[in-house]
Amino acid sequence: MLVEICKECKKLLATHGDTCEFCVKSGVMIEGKEVTGEDIGSPVTYIPNHADGDASHPDCERGHISSFRDGNIWVRYKSATGALTPPENLVWG
Numbered sequence: 001m002l003v004e005i006c007k008e009c010k011k012l013l014a015t016h017g018d019t020c021e022f023c024v025k026s027g028v029m030i031e032g033k034e035v036t037g038e039d040i041g042s043p044v045t046y047i048p049n050h051a052d053g054d055a056s057h058p059d060c061e062r063g064h065i066s067s068f069r070d071g072n073i074w075v076r077y078k079s080a081t082g083a084l085t086p087p088e089n090l091v092w093g
């Protein structure tokens with residue numbers, strides 16, 4: 001029987017692939033750190049362009065990373081579903 005392990009963390013894989021769900025890479029960078037499966041649920045803050053990088057601007061919105069696919073990232077804010085968000089407008093925390 002073929003046993004596959006995650007090439008990043010060396011854990012056994014439940015499904016066929018190179019990496020487990022935690023190590024899978026998104027191709028999306030937030031503040032220079034690539035988002036991986038481990039970051040799903042992590043808190044981020046959306047900073048609109050007019051806030052000019054000021055994370056304390058009243059129009060900033062806090063949310064959590066909900067998913068990523070094909071170099072795009074979705075963030076769940078107050079609504080139940082994730083919103084496609086440009087990663088350059090996001091900071092961690």
Ligand SMILES: [Zn+2]
Pocket residue numbers: 006007008009010011019020021022023
């Ligand atoms: Zn892994």
